[in-house]
Amino acid sequence: MEWSNNRQETIERVVVSAEQMRQIEGRIFSAGMPVEALMEKVAGLLTARIVATYPLEKFSSVGVLVGPGHNGGDALVIARELHLQGYKVSIFCPFSKLKPLTGSHASYARSLSIPFYDRAHPLKNSQFLIDGLFGFGLTRELSGELAAEVEEINSWSQPIASIDLPSGIHTDTGAVLGTAVKATQTFCLGLWKRAFFQDAALSHCGRATLIDFGIPLADIRAILEPVPTIERVTNATMREHLPLPRPPVTHKYKQGHLLLICGSRRYCGGAILTGLGARASGVGMLSIAVPESLKLLLVSHLPEALIVGCPETKTGAIAEFPDVLDDLEQFSAIVCGPGLTLDARSRVREILNVNAPLILDADALNCLAQWGTTSTLAQRQGETILTPHLGEFKRLFPDFNYPLQDAIASAQNAAAQSGAIIVLKGARTAIAHPNGSVKIVPESTPALARGGSGDVLAGLIGGLVAQPTTDIAATVATAATWHARAGLLAAGERTELGVDAHTLGQFLTPALAEILAYPLL
Ligand SMILES: NC(=O)C1=CN([C@@H]2O[C@H](COP(=O)(O)OP(=O)(O)OC[C@H]3O[C@@H](n4cnc5c(N)ncnc54)[C@H](OP(=O)(O)O)[C@@H]3O)[C@@H](O)[C@H]2O)[C@@H](O)CC1
Ligand SMILES: Nc1ncnc2c1ncn2[C@@H]1O[C@H](COP(=O)(O)OP(=O)(O)O)[C@@H](O)[C@H]1O
Ligand SMILES: [K+]
Incomplete structure (x- = not known):
């Protein structure tokens, strides 16, 4: 990424590890910002959010979970402010040793007669909970009585707002360390932490919101130079990597020529869905190679595409390419895989020799x-782009340790090892470049967890990569984020059950219009 001079835009983009956050915080403190002042500022911002979300009229009692470090300190400042605003506050703090600043806030809270408990049970009837047990300083598993208390809290039904991270979640890997608080919402402080983009943590984070407490751009840059390794895809970055605006004078071949190689008698729908994804990309020319017997079907769904019928194997897979595909170098990108079956493996072999950017999905990944x-x-x-889901990833990279401890790091390692851009698909999709940089699709929806969603994505990636681009990984990440946004838009209108892959394809263009309407988000 190029550094932007816009601080707000930068904080939306960067994703940090616990160690990087510690270093950034260290710079702020050593430049003179008092720790106490920053905690007060952060907790003030959090209090305002909490009061807006849980207004006193409806949520008059709150239980606050307080840990031994500064996460607990934040929680105590919020507890104090809520008490002064008239909330009935109860504190659960099972620790005898607190960091000094946290200890001071605890003493003051006690002086205000806020009740402290070393068991969680007395908080059971509080109308909502604030979780300030641990933030990015968590180093060890939660165990013993503390783990049992967290599990009891998780069995209750009131909403829980976690400060910085759900307590018990590893800041970088997103792993549950022993056990972890299941938050309704989490207020991530200052900069996005990696855990929010790891599937392992998602069921604990609830709705995640970034609280910007004014970390200066210079401190972020000083620690993340030369460029941040991990970044979220934002509307602003998508805008940079979409082939828009089109030059006024252009023609179809200048807007890319994409070839899809997909489908078999057994799996014909995949070819259509990949075609629909490609269509939405706006690519200038779309050619689709399918077994001869699928040709008419494809023409009826994608009349604008050039459908190339190929001789078939006995099983109905593509047996060979016809003469019109003699020059595979004429294409500006090729997608190979959806619905092919392994019987088309010789075609996959052949396609690996082509110099155009190659997007390998589904059965092409299984061949590989x-x-x-x-x-x-x-x-x-x-250039090669692999688009595995976790099952395919495991087959592609069998030497990694499974279950994966850190999906983002695994995508990074896989890219470095294979020299390919890896699109590791999941609830949060990571796009890793062999140079180590990772782009993350920041939001998505489980509405996409159904057959065919991935075919639409493969086509969309192909269609964008085929068009003029200066940064293929960023273009791939733009496609993946656009795809997720279409899922979100469709789920919003049609519910999470209403997003079949064909419908998803139809929501791609409205989702793009939405992305373009809010360029700076
Ligand atoms: N970044 C910023 O700019 C700002 C940061 N702020 C806030 O600071 C938070 C980070 O604070 P933090 O560094 O004090 O760490 P935190 O997460 O409270 O926990 C560490 C404590 O837990 C303990 N401990 C660890 N594991 C344990 C276990 N399994 N079981 C039991 N104990 C365990 C550990 O003890 P130790 O390992 O030393 O024995 C240590 O005492 C951050 O998340 C945010 O909320 C804001 O106030 C201002 C702006
Ligand atoms: N729980 C989820 N939340 C968000 N996105 C999901 C979820 N499950 C799957 N997806 C997305 O749906 C797509 C599924 O792709 P894939 O598994 O290849 O399906 P198929 O091969 O059936 O088309 C991927 O883009 C993935 O990121
Ligand atoms: K927390």
């Missing part, structure tokens, strides 16, 4: 896994 991912890709000259 059989041949050995890294050794097979080592011979490729052009």
Whole structure:
């Protein structure tokens, strides 16, 4: 990423580790900002959010979970402010040793006669809870009585707002350390932490909101230079990597020529869905190679595309490419895989020799896994993009430790090892470049967890990569985020059950219009 001079835009983009956050915080403190003042500022911002979300008229009693470090300190300042505003506050703090600043706030809270308990049970009837047990300083598993208390709290039914992170979640990997608070919402402080983009943490985070407490751009840049390794895709970054505006004088071949190689007699829908994803990208020319027997079906769904019928194997897979595909180098990108079956493996082999950017999905990934991912890709000259879900990832990279402890780091390692751009699909999709940089789709919806969503994505990625671009990884990340946004828009209108893959394809263009309408978010 290029550094922007816009602080707000930067804080929306960067994603930090606990160590980086500690270093950024360290710079702020050593430049003279008093720790006490920053805690007061942060907790003031949090109090305002909390009061707006849980107004006194409806939520008059609150239980506050207080840990030994500064996460607990934040919680105590909020507890004090809520008490002064008239909330009935109860505090659960099972620790005898607190950090000094946290200890001072605890003493003051006690002097105000706020009740403290070393068991959680007395907080059971509070109308909402604030979780300030641990933030990014958590180092060890929660165990013993504390773990049992957290589990009891999780069995209650009132909303829980976590400060910075749900307590018990590892800041970087998102792993549950022993046990963790299941938050209704989490207020992430200052900069996005990695955990919010790891599938392992998502069921604990609830709705996640960033609280900007004014970290100066210079401090972020000083620690993350030369460029941040991990960044969220925002509307602003998507705008930079969409092929828009189109030059007024252009023609279809200047807007990219994409070839899709997909489908078999057994799986014909995948070819249509990939085509619909590609169509929404606006690519200038779309060619689709399918087994001959699928040709008419494809024409009826995608009349604008050039459908190339190919000779078939006995099983109805693509057996060979016809003469019109003699020059595969004419294409500006190729997507290969959806619905092919392994019977088309010789075509996948052939396609690996082409220099155009190659997007391999589904059965093409299964072929690659059989041949050995890294050794097979080592011979490729052009750019390769692999789009595995976790199951395919495991087949492609069997030497990693499973279950994966850190999906973002695993995507990074896989990209470095294979030399390919890895799109590791999941609830949060990570796009890793062999140079180590990772882009993350910041939001999505489980409405997409159904067959065919991935085919639409493969087509959309292909369609954008085929168009003029200066940064393929950023273009791929733009496609993946656009796809997720279409899922969100469709789910908003049609419920989470109403987003079949065909519908998803139809929401791509309205989602793009929404992205373009709010360019700076
Ligand atoms: N970044 C910023 O700019 C700002 C940060 N702020 C806030 O500071 C928070 C970070 O504070 P923090 O560094 O004090 O760490 P925190 O998460 O409270 O926990 C550490 C404590 O927990 C303990 N402990 C660890 N594991 C444990 C276990 N399993 N079981 C039991 N104990 C365990 C550990 O003890 P130790 O490991 O030393 O024995 C230590 O005492 C951050 O999340 C945010 O809320 C804001 O106030 C201002 C702006
Ligand atoms: N729980 C979820 N939340 C958000 N997105 C999801 C979720 N589950 C799946 N997806 C998305 O849906 C798509 C599924 O792709 P894939 O597994 O290849 O499906 P298929 O092969 O059936 O098309 C991916 O883009 C993935 O990121
Ligand atoms: K917390």
